[in-house]
Amino acid sequence: MPGFVQRSFFQRTFGHNIALKLVSLLLAIGLWLVVARDPIAEVEIRVPIEFHNLPENLEIDSASFTEAQIRVRGPERVIHRLQISDVRAEIDLASVRPGERTFDLTARHIHVPQDLEVVQIIPGQFHLSFDDRETRVVEVRPRVTGNFASGMRVAQVIANPPNVVITGPRRRVEAVEAATTDPVEASGTMTRYSSVTQAYVSDPLIQVVHPTPIRVTVIMEHSGDEKK
Numbered sequence: 001m002p003g004f005v006q007r008s009f010f011q012r013t014f015g016h017n018i019a020l021k022l023v024s025l026l027l028a029i030g031l032w033l034v035v036a037r038d039p040i041a042e043v044e045i046r047v048p049i050e051f052h053n054l055p056e057n058l059e060i061d062s063a064s065f066t067e068a069q070i071r072v073r074g075p076e077r078v079i080h081r082l083q084i085s086d087v088r089a090e091i092d093l094a095s096v097r098p099g100e101r102t103f104d105l106t107a108r109h110i111h112v113p114q115d116l117e118v119v120q121i122i123p124g125q126f127h128l129s130f131d132d133r134e135t136r137v138v139e140v141r142p143r144v145t146g147n148f149a150s151g152m153r154v155a156q157v158i159a160n161p162p163n164v165v166i167t168g169p170r171r172r173v174e175a176v177e178a179a180t181t182d183p184v185e186a187s188g189t190m191t192r193y194s195s196v197t198q199a200y201v202s203d204p205l206i207q208v209v210h211p212t213p214i215r216v217t218v219i220m221e222h223s224g225d226e227k228k
Helices: 002-015 018-037 076-081 170-174
Strands: 040-052 058-060 067-075 088-092 099-104 117-122 125-141 152-160 163-169 178-181 192-197 207-209 214-222
Touching: 040 076, 058 163, 067 076, 125 170, 163 170
Parallel strands: 040 088, 125 178
Antiparallel strands: 040 067, 058 125, 067 117, 099 125, 125 163, 152 214, 163 207, 192 214
Protein backbone atom coordinates (compact mmCIF):
# COMPACT_ATOMS: atom_id res chain seq x y z
CA MET A 1 0.00 0.00 0.00
CA PRO A 2 2.74 2.54 0.81
CA GLY A 3 4.39 1.76 -2.53
CA PHE A 4 1.11 2.42 -4.33
CA VAL A 5 0.74 5.74 -2.52
CA GLN A 6 4.26 6.72 -3.48
CA ARG A 7 3.63 5.82 -7.14
CA SER A 8 0.37 7.79 -7.14
CA PHE A 9 2.12 10.81 -5.66
CA PHE A 10 4.87 10.57 -8.27
CA GLN A 11 2.33 10.32 -11.09
CA ARG A 12 0.34 13.28 -9.77
CA THR A 13 3.43 15.41 -9.28
CA PHE A 14 5.48 14.59 -12.35
CA GLY A 15 3.12 12.79 -14.69
CA HIS A 16 0.52 15.59 -14.93
CA ASN A 17 1.00 17.62 -18.14
CA ILE A 18 4.32 15.94 -18.72
CA ALA A 19 4.32 17.00 -22.37
CA LEU A 20 4.06 20.70 -21.47
CA LYS A 21 6.79 20.31 -18.89
CA LEU A 22 9.09 18.68 -21.41
CA VAL A 23 8.45 21.49 -23.90
CA SER A 24 9.21 24.09 -21.20
CA LEU A 25 12.41 22.30 -20.30
CA LEU A 26 13.51 22.17 -23.92
CA LEU A 27 12.73 25.87 -24.40
CA ALA A 28 14.73 26.75 -21.29
CA ILE A 29 17.67 24.73 -22.51
CA GLY A 30 17.43 26.31 -25.97
CA LEU A 31 17.31 29.83 -24.49
CA TRP A 32 20.33 29.08 -22.32
CA LEU A 33 22.24 27.82 -25.34
CA VAL A 34 21.39 30.97 -27.32
CA VAL A 35 22.53 33.24 -24.50
CA ALA A 36 25.64 31.19 -23.85
CA ARG A 37 26.64 31.33 -27.51
CA ASP A 38 25.89 35.07 -27.95
CA PRO A 39 28.75 37.01 -26.34
CA ILE A 40 28.42 40.61 -25.20
CA ALA A 41 29.87 43.32 -27.45
CA GLU A 42 30.23 47.10 -27.40
CA VAL A 43 30.25 49.72 -30.14
CA GLU A 44 30.57 53.51 -30.37
CA ILE A 45 28.21 55.49 -32.57
CA ARG A 46 28.31 59.23 -33.29
CA VAL A 47 24.85 60.73 -33.78
CA PRO A 48 23.46 64.29 -34.00
CA ILE A 49 21.60 65.56 -30.96
CA GLU A 50 17.97 66.13 -31.91
CA PHE A 51 16.27 69.23 -30.50
CA HIS A 52 12.52 69.10 -29.98
CA ASN A 53 9.83 71.63 -29.05
CA LEU A 54 11.88 74.80 -29.56
CA PRO A 55 9.47 77.75 -28.97
CA GLU A 56 8.40 79.31 -32.27
CA ASN A 57 9.76 82.75 -31.38
CA LEU A 58 13.28 81.52 -30.56
CA GLU A 59 16.35 80.41 -32.52
CA ILE A 60 19.43 78.45 -31.46
CA ASP A 61 22.26 80.99 -31.50
CA SER A 62 25.22 78.58 -31.52
CA ALA A 63 27.44 78.17 -34.54
CA SER A 64 28.62 74.63 -33.73
CA PHE A 65 26.32 71.71 -34.48
CA THR A 66 26.19 69.35 -31.51
CA GLU A 67 26.87 65.63 -31.82
CA ALA A 68 27.11 62.89 -29.22
CA GLN A 69 29.42 59.90 -29.11
CA ILE A 70 27.46 57.03 -27.57
CA ARG A 71 28.86 53.68 -26.47
CA VAL A 72 26.30 50.86 -26.25
CA ARG A 73 26.63 47.30 -24.99
CA GLY A 74 24.55 44.20 -25.71
CA PRO A 75 24.37 40.82 -27.42
CA GLU A 76 26.79 40.60 -30.32
CA ARG A 77 24.03 39.58 -32.74
CA VAL A 78 22.16 42.83 -31.93
CA ILE A 79 25.30 44.96 -32.12
CA HIS A 80 26.11 43.60 -35.60
CA ARG A 81 22.67 44.64 -36.88
CA LEU A 82 22.80 48.10 -35.28
CA GLN A 83 22.37 51.10 -37.60
CA ILE A 84 23.13 54.75 -36.83
CA SER A 85 19.44 55.54 -37.25
CA ASP A 86 18.63 53.07 -34.45
CA VAL A 87 20.28 55.35 -31.86
CA ARG A 88 18.82 58.79 -31.10
CA ALA A 89 19.82 61.52 -28.68
CA GLU A 90 16.90 63.86 -27.94
CA ILE A 91 16.68 67.07 -25.91
CA ASP A 92 13.42 68.87 -25.08
CA LEU A 93 13.70 72.66 -25.50
CA ALA A 94 10.14 73.55 -24.54
CA SER A 95 11.20 75.51 -21.43
CA VAL A 96 14.13 77.52 -22.85
CA ARG A 97 14.31 81.32 -22.86
CA PRO A 98 16.64 83.82 -24.57
CA GLY A 99 20.15 83.52 -23.14
CA GLU A 100 22.61 80.74 -22.36
CA ARG A 101 21.87 77.32 -20.92
CA THR A 102 23.78 74.13 -20.10
CA PHE A 103 22.12 70.76 -20.77
CA ASP A 104 22.87 67.37 -19.23
CA LEU A 105 23.02 64.47 -21.67
CA THR A 106 22.25 61.23 -19.83
CA ALA A 107 20.99 57.75 -20.67
CA ARG A 108 17.39 58.91 -20.31
CA HIS A 109 17.91 61.15 -23.35
CA ILE A 110 19.23 58.28 -25.48
CA HIS A 111 16.94 55.86 -27.32
CA VAL A 112 18.45 52.49 -28.30
CA PRO A 113 16.97 49.17 -29.47
CA GLN A 114 15.77 46.63 -26.94
CA ASP A 115 18.50 44.48 -25.33
CA LEU A 116 21.09 47.27 -25.63
CA GLU A 117 22.47 49.33 -22.75
CA VAL A 118 24.01 52.80 -22.91
CA VAL A 119 27.35 52.67 -21.07
CA GLN A 120 28.98 55.99 -22.05
CA ILE A 121 27.93 59.37 -23.47
CA ILE A 122 30.34 62.06 -24.65
CA PRO A 123 29.76 64.88 -23.94
CA GLY A 124 27.90 64.48 -20.66
CA GLN A 125 26.95 68.16 -20.90
CA PHE A 126 26.79 70.77 -23.67
CA HIS A 127 26.11 74.48 -23.87
CA LEU A 128 23.72 76.39 -26.12
CA SER A 129 22.60 79.99 -26.42
CA PHE A 130 19.20 81.18 -27.61
CA ASP A 131 17.97 84.43 -29.12
CA ASP A 132 14.68 85.87 -30.32
CA ARG A 133 13.87 85.14 -33.96
CA GLU A 134 14.05 88.12 -36.30
CA THR A 135 13.11 88.53 -39.97
CA ARG A 136 14.18 91.40 -42.20
CA VAL A 137 14.73 92.39 -45.83
CA VAL A 138 18.31 92.82 -47.06
CA GLU A 139 19.86 93.89 -50.36
CA VAL A 140 21.37 91.35 -52.76
CA ARG A 141 24.92 92.28 -53.77
CA PRO A 142 26.05 89.98 -56.60
CA ARG A 143 29.63 88.73 -56.76
CA VAL A 144 31.05 89.23 -60.26
CA THR A 145 34.35 87.69 -61.34
CA GLY A 146 36.27 87.44 -64.59
CA ASN A 147 39.01 88.80 -66.80
CA PHE A 148 37.76 91.72 -68.86
CA ALA A 149 39.08 93.09 -72.13
CA SER A 150 41.55 95.94 -71.95
CA GLY A 151 39.77 99.26 -71.66
CA MET A 152 36.53 97.69 -70.34
CA ARG A 153 35.12 97.88 -66.86
CA VAL A 154 31.92 96.95 -65.03
CA ALA A 155 29.52 99.88 -65.18
CA GLN A 156 26.53 98.37 -63.38
CA VAL A 157 25.43 95.11 -61.77
CA ILE A 158 21.69 94.51 -61.45
CA ALA A 159 20.11 91.83 -59.26
CA ASN A 160 16.54 90.77 -59.91
CA PRO A 161 14.93 90.50 -57.41
CA PRO A 162 17.09 93.11 -55.69
CA ASN A 163 16.26 91.99 -52.14
CA VAL A 164 15.69 88.82 -50.14
CA VAL A 165 14.11 88.11 -46.77
CA ILE A 166 16.31 86.52 -44.12
CA THR A 167 15.52 85.05 -40.71
CA GLY A 168 17.51 83.80 -37.75
CA PRO A 169 18.75 84.79 -34.27
CA ARG A 170 18.22 88.52 -33.77
CA ARG A 171 21.84 89.37 -32.98
CA ARG A 172 23.08 87.67 -36.14
CA VAL A 173 20.35 88.99 -38.42
CA GLU A 174 20.99 92.57 -37.32
CA ALA A 175 24.69 92.17 -38.17
CA VAL A 176 23.99 91.27 -41.83
CA GLU A 177 24.59 94.12 -44.26
CA ALA A 178 23.55 92.29 -47.44
CA ALA A 179 23.15 88.89 -49.04
CA THR A 180 25.57 87.83 -51.74
CA THR A 181 25.44 85.40 -54.67
CA ASP A 182 27.48 82.57 -56.06
CA PRO A 183 30.23 83.97 -58.31
CA VAL A 184 28.98 85.22 -61.67
CA GLU A 185 31.71 84.62 -64.27
CA ALA A 186 31.57 87.44 -66.81
CA SER A 187 34.94 87.08 -68.58
CA GLY A 188 35.02 88.51 -72.09
CA THR A 189 31.80 90.48 -71.73
CA MET A 190 31.86 93.59 -73.92
CA THR A 191 28.37 94.97 -73.42
CA ARG A 192 25.94 93.03 -71.26
CA TYR A 193 25.83 89.58 -69.66
CA SER A 194 23.10 87.83 -67.65
CA SER A 195 23.20 84.75 -65.46
CA VAL A 196 20.85 83.06 -63.00
CA THR A 197 22.27 82.18 -59.59
CA GLN A 198 21.34 81.93 -55.90
CA ALA A 199 21.55 84.39 -53.02
CA TYR A 200 22.79 83.40 -49.58
CA VAL A 201 24.17 84.69 -46.29
CA SER A 202 27.47 83.23 -45.09
CA ASP A 203 26.30 82.84 -41.49
CA PRO A 204 25.05 79.20 -41.28
CA LEU A 205 22.43 80.12 -38.66
CA ILE A 206 20.69 82.58 -40.99
CA GLN A 207 18.32 81.34 -43.66
CA VAL A 208 16.93 82.98 -46.76
CA VAL A 209 13.15 82.81 -46.54
CA HIS A 210 11.58 81.27 -49.66
CA PRO A 211 14.80 81.33 -51.73
CA THR A 212 14.27 82.11 -55.41
CA PRO A 213 16.69 82.28 -58.36
CA ILE A 214 18.45 85.64 -58.76
CA ARG A 215 19.06 86.96 -62.27
CA VAL A 216 22.28 88.96 -62.30
CA THR A 217 22.92 91.32 -65.21
CA VAL A 218 26.39 92.75 -65.73
CA ILE A 219 26.66 95.90 -67.87
CA MET A 220 30.08 96.86 -69.20
CA GLU A 221 31.45 100.23 -70.37
CA HIS A 222 34.69 101.64 -71.72
CA SER A 223 36.99 102.89 -69.04
CA GLY A 224 37.99 106.52 -68.88
CA ASP A 225 41.54 105.73 -70.04
CA GLU A 226 40.17 104.21 -73.24
CA LYS A 227 38.14 107.32 -73.98
CA LYS A 228 41.21 109.48 -73.66
